[in-house]
Amino acid sequence: MKNQKRTTIYDIAKKLNLNASSVSRALSNNSNVSEATRKLILKTAKELNYKQNSLASNLRKGHNQTIGVIVPRINQNFFSNIIAGLEEVTYQKGYNLIICQSNESYAREVKCVNTLINQHVSCIIISVSADFEDDSHLKNVIDQGIQLIQFDRVADNLETFKVLNDNEQASMEAVSHLIEQGYKRIALLEGPQNLNIFKQRREGYIAALKKHDFEVLPELMIENAWTKELGAVATRKLLSLPNPPDAIFASTSDFSALGVLEVANKMGVVVPDELGICGYSNESFTEITTPSITTIDQYSVSMGKTIANLFFQEIKPESKDAVPKIVSIKPKLIIRSSTLKNKKSRET
Amino acid sequence: MKNQKRTTIYDIAKKLNLNASSVSRALSNNSNVSEATRKLILKTAKELNYKQNSLASNLRKGHNQTIGVIVPRINQNFFSNIIAGLEEVTYQKGYNLIICQSNESYAREVKCVNTLINQHVSCIIISVSADFEDDSHLKNVIDQGIQLIQFDRVADNLETFKVLNDNEQASMEAVSHLIEQGYKRIALLEGPQNLNIFKQRREGYIAALKKHDFEVLPELMIENAWTKELGAVATRKLLSLPNPPDAIFASTSDFSALGVLEVANKMGVVVPDELGICGYSNESFTEITTPSITTIDQYSVSMGKTIANLFFQEIKPESKDAVPKIVSIKPKLIIRSSTLKNKKSRET
DNA sequence: TTATTATTCGCAATCGATTGCTGTAAAAAT
DNA sequence: ATTTTTACAGCAATCGATTGCGAATAATAA
Numbered sequence: 001m002k003n004q005k006r007t008t009i010y011d012i013a014k015k016l017n018l019n020a021s022s023v024s025r026a027l028s029n030n031s032n033v034s035e036a037t038r039k040l041i042l043k044t045a046k047e048l049n050y051k052q053n054s055l056a057s058n059l060r061k062g063h064n065q066t067i068g069v070i071v072p073r074i075n076q077n078f079f080s081n082i083i084a085g086l087e088e089v090t091y092q093k094g095y096n097l098i099i100c101q102s103n104e105s106y107a108r109e110v111k112c113v114n115t116l117i118n119q120h121v122s123c124i125i126i127s128v129s130a131d132f133e134d135d136s137h138l139k140n141v142i143d144q145g146i147q148l149i150q151f152d153r154v155a156d157n158l159e160t161f162k163v164l165n166d167n168e169q170a171s172m173e174a175v176s177h178l179i180e181q182g183y184k185r186i187a188l189l190e191g192p193q194n195l196n197i198f199k200q201r202r203e204g205y206i207a208a209l210k211k212h213d214f215e216v217l218p219e220l221m222i223e224n225a226w227t228k229e230l231g232a233v234a235t236r237k238l239l240s241l242p243n244p245p246d247a248i249f250a251s252t253s254d255f256s257a258l259g260v261l262e263v264a265n266k267m268g269v270v271v272p273d274e275l276g277i278c279g280y281s282n283e284s285f286t287e288i289t290t291p292s293i294t295t296i297d298q299y300s301v302s303m304g305k306t307i308a309n310l311f312f313q314e315i316k317p318e319s320k321d322a323v324p325k326i327v328s329i330k331p332k333l334i335i336r337s338s339t340l341k342n343k344k345s346r347e348t
Numbered sequence: 349m350k351n352q353k354r355t356t357i358y359d360i361a362k363k364l365n366l367n368a369s370s371v372s373r374a375l376s377n378n379s380n381v382s383e384a385t386r387k388l389i390l391k392t393a394k395e396l397n398y399k400q401n402s403l404a405s406n407l408r409k410g411h412n413q414t415i416g417v418i419v420p421r422i423n424q425n426f427f428s429n430i431i432a433g434l435e436e437v438t439y440q441k442g443y444n445l446i447i448c449q450s451n452e453s454y455a456r457e458v459k460c461v462n463t464l465i466n467q468h469v470s471c472i473i474i475s476v477s478a479d480f481e482d483d484s485h486l487k488n489v490i491d492q493g494i495q496l497i498q499f500d501r502v503a504d505n506l507e508t509f510k511v512l513n514d515n516e517q518a519s520m521e522a523v524s525h526l527i528e529q530g531y532k533r534i535a536l537l538e539g540p541q542n543l544n545i546f547k548q549r550r551e552g553y554i555a556a557l558k559k560h561d562f563e564v565l566p567e568l569m570i571e572n573a574w575t576k577e578l579g580a581v582a583t584r585k586l587l588s589l590p591n592p593p594d595a596i597f598a599s600t601s602d603f604s605a606l607g608v609l610e611v612a613n614k615m616g617v618v619v620p621d622e623l624g625i626c627g628y629s630n631e632s633f634t635e636i637t638t639p640s641i642t643t644i645d646q647y648s649v650s651m652g653k654t655i656a657n658l659f660f661q662e663i664k665p666e667s668k669d670a671v672p673k674i675v676s677i678k679p680k681l682i683i684r685s686s687t688l689k690n691k692k693s694r695e696t
Numbered sequence: 697t698t699a700t701t702a703t704t705c706g707c708a709a710t711c712g713a714t715t716g717c718t719g720t721a722a723a724a725a726t
Numbered sequence: 727a728t729t730t731t732t733a734c735a736g737c738a739a740t741c742g743a744t745t746g747c748g749a750a751t752a753a754t755a756a
Binding site: 356357358368369371372373375376378400401402403404405406407408409 | 741742743744745
């Protein structure tokens with residue numbers, strides 16, 4: 001209870017008339033210690049309630065069983081699942097996570113990176129913030145000899161390990177699905193275009209339209225609509241067009257899709273008959289709205305595990321020259337009521 | 349890019365023909381360095397891309413700007429919000445968080461605690477796991493001179509700082525609300541009773557019943573029903589009783605309340621007319637179910653901030669003898685459609 | 697000009713654990 | 727019985743930053 005100093009290997013050594021080096025060896029299971037003294041050391045270590053000082057150990061050994069993680073927001077489903085997945089794997093390997101959130105701020109992201117560099121983490125896993133500006137801070141990570149893994153939102157030009165969702169493919173599938181359901185004018189709610197993921201989703205949208213010989217109409221593409229509120233605003237605007245859309249693909253998030261749904265319900269626009277809605281992320285609530293919302297699952301927990309395994313299997317063993325690798329995970333379209341225009345005809 | 353050694357204060361010192369101590373002083377803004385040399389040092393530090401080694405610094409200074417957090421599950425709404433709140437405050441104070449999840453396992457919780465002790469964190473913030481056994485590992489934290497703050501699920505007998513929800517009060521209000529709405533037979537879905545929070549919620553339930561001269565019926569109290577699936581199972585059992593309940597308080601979580609709702613909908617039991625439902629936690633989905641679910645908001649993000657502030661304001665300034673303090677936060681009953689039996693009569 | 701004070705900087709110990717090297721004693725081989 | 731090998735433990739340097747103390751220089755006062 002007192003703030004007295006913690007017991008060190010020297011305390012143990014002194015008590016046993018040994019040298020600290022022997023204590024260290026005994027505790028780290030190195031050879032060069034007789035079985036008798038090892039047992040003695042372990043016993044007194046327990047008696048004195050010895051706890052290793054990882055700071056000293058890591059300083060001396062020059063490396064750290066710690067991985068830094070930087071995400072925009074910890075309490076966003078996708079990211080908290082990623083972290084859960086990461087933690088699952090890293091824990092088993094005896095590694096710890098230091099977690100930071102950038103709060104979608106570039107300045108703060110830079111600070112987080114620097115803190116983690118100072119901590120001598122052995123790897124930084126990052127998904128960049130929304131107002132991402134340039135990648136000099138990430139370059140710095142590499143320069144300092146720290147492994148870097150980017151996921152989901154990445155700096156495209158930087159050659160690092162990356163774990164990505166195939167956003168374009170997923171987006172294309174979603175829009176194709178809408179087209180197949182018979183929707184004719186499909187609107188797109190977009191996120192900030194400085195983030196690669198939103199660019200890709202836009203491209204998937206365009207690709208799907210072109211593939212089916214649909215026109216790409218700029219007035220149906222609304223930028224920066226990635227909260228529930230902004231989704232609602234965008235929907236009101238879209239539905240009041242002279243020629244309104246009959247489907248909305250909220251490529252930004254399920255939250256904006258929820259905004260769309262609420263406005264539609266309020267305005268008496270029947271979903272899915274008069275308006276199809278598709279979200280992105282498979283947030284838990286999409287399953288239980290009325291109607292339930294079609295969305296895209298990103299396998300976030302398993303993505304977290306993938307990232308961690310990438311580190312342990314590919315990067316760590318030969319930290320000298322692991323070739324940066326891009327792992328692409330194909331998200332899955334989850335089809336629910338909000339886009340099943342043909343449901344009735346099928347059911348009968 | 350190379351794995352060459354990082355620049356240290358010695359490198360800077362050598363380049364400028366100075367001593368490392370001066371470099372250290374310059375970088376830490378201590379006095380005893382002339383303005384000229386300080387500027388020179390800062391300049392070359394930037395040139396050489398110097399990054400402090402926090403391991404060395406913390407080892408020498410004997411303390412660590414790091415706080416450890418242990419939660420059962422990172423990707424559970426309540427906990428990820430707590431963490432977000434914590435991070436918000438600690439970041440501003442220049443502190444880092446090391447986050448671990450116990451996965452509801454006591455053994456793993458103990459390991460997490462030990463890791464954090466080894467890391468010499470200055471504080472451990474914990475919500476104990478579901479199969480919590482005894483508090484010796486937490487006592488150990490205190491013995492090692494590390495501050496301990498428990499929140500939500502706490503070891504009652506251990507005198508530490510605690511930040512709690514007033515579960516009993518909240519539970520009582522919820523049940524009272526049900527009674528006022530005219531429900532006559534109110535069932536309770538309970539969590540594991542070795543966790544204080546569930547005990548308190550049970551007591552609130554009983555207190556409310558007694559207050560309104562209702563009988564406490566053991567057959568209406570179902571233990572261990574804290575997932576959606578278990579909630580559904582419990583509901584089926586309850587509704588098939590000869591004298592079934594007309595309201596269910598899922599005191600464990602909104603997820604079990606959701607299970608209740610789905611079973612009711614499936615069985616054609618009208619909510620809220622024939623069955624009232626109240627959950628716990630104010631998960632985001634409770635707002636958008638049909639009908640929306642009455643629940644209890646725990647102010648999780650602000651609770652996280654409260655915890656962090658407790659550390660910085662009360663504990664840190666005088667680490668010698670801060671008197672353990674219990675902060676109780678009153679959760680808020682959020683009344684929604686699932687318990688508004690009187691809605692129609694009111695509206696007319 | 698000399699004495700005193702204030703600045704600025706270097707020296708060296710320290711935080712706690714690790715590890716290559718050396719020395720000694722015991723065990724094994726000759 | 728002597729030599730060689732092995733096992734075990736100690737010595738001391740090291741990781742990088744911090745800090746009390748003292749020395750040297752510059753600035754100020756007398």
